[in-house]
Amino acid sequence: MPDSTPALSRPDDAAPPSVCRWAVLMEYDGRGFVGWQRQKTTGLLSIQGLLEDAATRLTNGHDVRSITAGRTDAGVHASGQVAHLDFPADVTLSSATVRDGLNFYMKPHPVVVLMARPVLPQWNARFSAISRAYRYRILNRAARPALEDGQVWHVRAPLDVDGMRQAAAHLLGRHDFTSFRATACQARSPVRTLDRLDVKREGEYVVIEAAARSFLHHQVRNMAGTLKLVGEGRWEPAQVAHALAACDRRAAGPTAPPEGLCLTGVGYAENPFSR
Amino acid sequence: MPDSTPALSRPDDAAPPSVCRWAVLMEYDGRGFVGWQRQKTTGLLSIQGLLEDAATRLTNGHDVRSITAGRTDAGVHASGQVAHLDFPADVTLSSATVRDGLNFYMKPHPVVVLMARPVLPQWNARFSAISRAYRYRILNRAARPALEDGQVWHVRAPLDVDGMRQAAAHLLGRHDFTSFRATACQARSPVRTLDRLDVKREGEYVVIEAAARSFLHHQVRNMAGTLKLVGEGRWEPAQVAHALAACDRRAAGPTAPPEGLCLTGVGYAENPFSR
Missing domain, CATH: 3.30.70.580 (Pseudouridine synthase I, catalytic domain, N-terminal subdomain)
Structure with missing residues (x-):
C-alpha cells in the first residue's frame, strides 16, 4: 500500500x-x-x-x-x-x-x-482562517455601469448612507442570523459574530465592508439587500433590528445580486502570504 | 427652403x-x-x-x-x-x-x-474645451489581471516610479512633441503644452495622470510607453529629454497599448455639467 x-x-x-x-x-x-x-x-x-x-x-x-x-x-x-x-x-x-x-x-x-x-x-x-472580509459595492447613479458592468449592483435611487449606517449598527456583534441566512444554508448554527459592517459613500458608489470569523450562506448579500431598503427610505433603520430578532428569513430584505460582492481577504494567525 | x-x-x-x-x-x-x-x-x-x-x-x-x-x-x-x-x-x-x-x-x-x-x-x-485629462493605468505585478482585464496595461517587471517621475518632468511645459505623436497624426502643429504628467504608485498599480489643453494623436500612449522603459531601468530619466529634443518619433519609446488609457475629463470655461 x-x-x-x-x-x-x-x-x-x-x-x-x-x-x-x-x-x-x-x-x-x-x-x-x-x-x-x-x-x-x-x-x-x-x-x-x-x-x-x-x-x-x-x-x-x-x-x-x-x-x-x-x-x-x-x-x-x-x-x-x-x-x-x-x-x-x-x-x-x-x-x-x-x-x-x-x-x-x-x-x-x-x-x-x-x-x-x-x-x-x-x-x-x-x-485555519480566523476572519473573512467581503466588500459589497453599489453603483448609485441614474446611468447603468459601463466600465464596471457585472462588478457592481446598480441602484438608481439616491441612497441615504447615514440611515444605512444606523441600520448596520444593529447587526454588529454576536447574533442568531437566521433572518439573513439562505434557507438552503447548511451551517449547523445560525449564530455568528459580525465584527464589522461599515457603510460609506465613495463618489458614485456606496460601499459596504463586512468582516467576521465566518459568514452564513448569502449572509452578506442578504444584509446588503436589507440595508438597501433602508437607504431607499422604505425601511426605518430600527426595522433591521426587528428583522434580526424575528429569526425568520422572511422578516429581512431580499438577497442583493451576486455581482456587487467581492471576497477581499481572509485572515490567519499565521499568514503565509506576509512572508 | x-x-x-x-x-x-x-x-x-x-x-x-x-x-x-x-x-x-x-x-x-x-x-x-x-x-x-x-x-x-x-x-x-x-x-x-x-x-x-x-x-x-x-x-x-x-x-x-x-x-x-x-x-x-x-x-x-x-x-x-x-x-x-x-x-x-x-x-x-x-x-x-x-x-x-x-x-x-x-x-x-x-x-x-x-x-x-x-x-x-x-x-x-x-x-470650447480648454483642457483634457487622461489617466494611464499599469497593473504592475506578476499575475495577469483577472478583475480588470482589458482595462489596464499588465507589466510584470517592478517599475521604478521615482525614475518615471523624474523622466516625466522633462516633458512638462510647451514643446514640439513630434517624438511622441503618431506618424499618422493630422494636427497642423506638433507643439503642445503639457500641464500635468504625474506618476504615482497606488498598491499594485502605477498610475500616470496627464492634462493639457489638447494632445497629439497617440501622445499619452507614446509618453506612457516611454516612461515604462525608464521604469524598467532600460532608459535613464534624462534620455526622455533627449528623445523629446530629437523631434523624431523613432527617438522615443513604443506606443503603450490602448487598454490602459482612459479619458477622465474635459474642462470648459462654462461647464454645462456643473449646474
Whole structure:
C-alpha cells in the first residue's frame, strides 16, 4: 500500500506526509462561473475545477484537490480568496513557478493566483482562517455601469448612507442570523459574530465592508439587500433590528445580486502570504 | 427652403438656430469598438455611431450628428468624455429623458450618458474645451489581471516610479512633441503644452495622470510607453529629454497599448455639467 492511502480517511484539516501543501492567494471575476465549488455536471465552469485542473496539469497528471476559505457563489468576485492545494511531495517547484504555472494553465479565464506559498501540513485554508472580509459595492447613479458592468449592483435611487449606517449598527456583534441566512444554508448554527459592517459613500458608489470569523450562506448579500431598503427610505433603520430578532428569513430584505460582492481577504494567525 | 438648410455650410462650432444643442457627459469601455469615430465601413462599431443612432431613435428618425472633445482610439476607455448633439428644435425633452433615452437605445453596449444638459448654440464640445485629462493605468505585478482585464496595461517587471517621475518632468511645459505623436497624426502643429504628467504608485498599480489643453494623436500612449522603459531601468530619466529634443518619433519609446488609457475629463470655461 502506498503511504498516501491512509490519508483518504483523514479529516480535511491536515495534509498526509507524502504531500507538499501550497497556499494560494487568488483574484477572480465570478461572471461565467457556477461559483467556487466544482459541480458534478460536466460543462459547468467552477473556480475550483479550473484551479484543480491547472494543478493537475502542472504536476504532470496528479489528481490535485483543493480546500478554500470561502466557497463563493456564482457571479461573486474575489480579490483576496485563499485556498490550499496538496501536491505530491516529489514535485518540487518554486513559489514563482507554482504561481506562474497555475496562471498559465488557467488562461484565458479571469482567474489568477497572485501568490503561492508552501505551508506546513497542519495549515488549512478553511479551518485555519480566523476572519473573512467581503466588500459589497453599489453603483448609485441614474446611468447603468459601463466600465464596471457585472462588478457592481446598480441602484438608481439616491441612497441615504447615514440611515444605512444606523441600520448596520444593529447587526454588529454576536447574533442568531437566521433572518439573513439562505434557507438552503447548511451551517449547523445560525449564530455568528459580525465584527464589522461599515457603510460609506465613495463618489458614485456606496460601499459596504463586512468582516467576521465566518459568514452564513448569502449572509452578506442578504444584509446588503436589507440595508438597501433602508437607504431607499422604505425601511426605518430600527426595522433591521426587528428583522434580526424575528429569526425568520422572511422578516429581512431580499438577497442583493451576486455581482456587487467581492471576497477581499481572509485572515490567519499565521499568514503565509506576509512572508 | 427650410431654415436649417443654410446651416449645412456653417462651421462646426455653432448650432443653426433651428436646433437645440445638448451636451452629454459619457462613460464607456472601449473594448469591442473601433474607437470614437464613426467608420464608413458597415459592421464596425464606433461610440459615435452608437450615440448618433440612439439620438436618431430618440428624436423619431432625425439625422442627429455629434461632435466630441476627444476622438479616442479603439480599445481606449472614457469616464468623462464630452460630446454635443444637435436635436431638432421642435423636439422638447428634459435632461433626464435625454440621458435615459440615449442609454436605453445604447443598451446593451458598455456606453452610457452620465448627464445631459442643454447648451447655448455657441457652446461646442470640441472647440470650447480648454483642457483634457487622461489617466494611464499599469497593473504592475506578476499575475495577469483577472478583475480588470482589458482595462489596464499588465507589466510584470517592478517599475521604478521615482525614475518615471523624474523622466516625466522633462516633458512638462510647451514643446514640439513630434517624438511622441503618431506618424499618422493630422494636427497642423506638433507643439503642445503639457500641464500635468504625474506618476504615482497606488498598491499594485502605477498610475500616470496627464492634462493639457489638447494632445497629439497617440501622445499619452507614446509618453506612457516611454516612461515604462525608464521604469524598467532600460532608459535613464534624462534620455526622455533627449528623445523629446530629437523631434523624431523613432527617438522615443513604443506606443503603450490602448487598454490602459482612459479619458477622465474635459474642462470648459462654462461647464454645462456643473449646474
